[in-house]
Amino acid sequence: MKVYIGRTGLMNQIIEALLSHRSVRHFEDKHLSKEQIEAIVLSAQAASTSSFIQAYSIIGITDPEKKKKLAELAGNQSYVAENGHFFIFCADLHRHEIISEMEEKDIMISLESTEKFMVMLIDAALAAQNAAIAAESLGLGICYIGGIRNNLQEVCDLLKTPKRVIPLFGMAVGYPKKLNEIKPRLPLSHIYHENEYEQDAINFRKQLEDYNEVISQYYNERTSGKRKDTWTEQMAEMFSQPKRMYMNDFIKKHGLDLK
């Protein structure tokens, strides 16, 4: 991999691809091939996995009726139905329950622990991000869909998932019809600390205010002045409306007790 100096420091083809990511929500009416799906799933599986536990499954949706139903459940997001392929990434300890029967070992305390719940989520997300990068490298666009968590019981019923399998998020993949601009992230100095978490309250707020200007300008330009909200406004508004408060009960009901 040839490394060179780019606008933002060291660059190569891969870093350039990572930095070019934007979510895509408008896709051509063209399905992914079997080979594309396989390359994406194999790439997902190649990601690191905590102590090798591989605690996730991926469900690809091709049935148009199911896609339509999922689009409704996710809050009427049309691109959940209209894409080249729709993947659902699930945290999965069902497999390990079967293993405990095969090996005749009692693993219930682990299965129901908060620690293993965390491991499942992290494992599934690492795999998903590899899938995203593989898809983008094939000229496809992607969009993560957290909206499937609006109605998880219905999603589980639709996908016939067994106990201890939690669909976490979807990923719409396809040939991009429209490319958005890249959305500016928080300043690096705000996300990245050295040796300890920096707790200078004045600097902390200053960084957020600087970022607010960047985001406000981004929206302003993109919407010809119709939208100018700042990041902190957006976040405070979103967080002031609690969402998916059934989640704790749901997870417990599905055999992952958060103990």
Place this chain on the structure above:
Amino acid sequence: MKVYIGRTGLMNQIIEALLSHRSVRHFEDKHLSKEQIEAIVLSAQAASTSSFIQAYSIIGITDPEKKKKLAELAGNQSYVAENGHFFIFCADLHRHEIISEMEEKDIMISLESTEKFMVMLIDAALAAQNAAIAAESLGLGICYIGGIRNNLQEVCDLLKTPKRVIPLFGMAVGYPKKLNEIKPRLPLSHIYHENEYEQDAINFRKQLEDYNEVISQYYNERTSGKRKDTWTEQMAEMFSQPKRMYMNDFIKKHGLDLK
């Protein structure tokens, strides 16, 4: 990106890189440059983030004393101290608490919800996997370190993290001294389902048994016959010993109540 047909289907430079991943645990005694660290962190930040919340922070450790202490806390893993750079990925809603003060909005119910806890973990993991891929593209090796969760309170004290910041895992990065073989993953047909979760119990166990043979042979060849355990043996053994059972209390104590 040129796409061609490889051993495992569609390939290009990026997919090839993803499929070549192996954890590296032996590094040259050579630090990462400021430019390398910046390229890795910017790549991490470019990953998707749930509803744009960017609910994570990254702490890079350069202080050799802190690295030694972290290596001890993570269960005496020497490569936590001996590497080119050590990153710690934290789930972070401290930022959003500050935002609620700035914007004068009450967001406590959201902050303490299981839903937002899931979002933080997923956000941090997506960012981390981008960091891993960026590092590997620069010719570096990486190893995720879940061991920092053995003693999270001590890790928090060491890093001076505020409330609502949970260090999730470390990532040792550096110039590889030794490259392991690539570890075979579960069969694609076991991880990937179409339209619904396949629940054929006989086939399910058959896939696991086939995989056991692959893993047993992998260990056998790598250890000149000293180790031949199967994957299901390994998993059942690991899960039969509950680990980090303090986690639920810890998370609640840190202001993320899993409600």
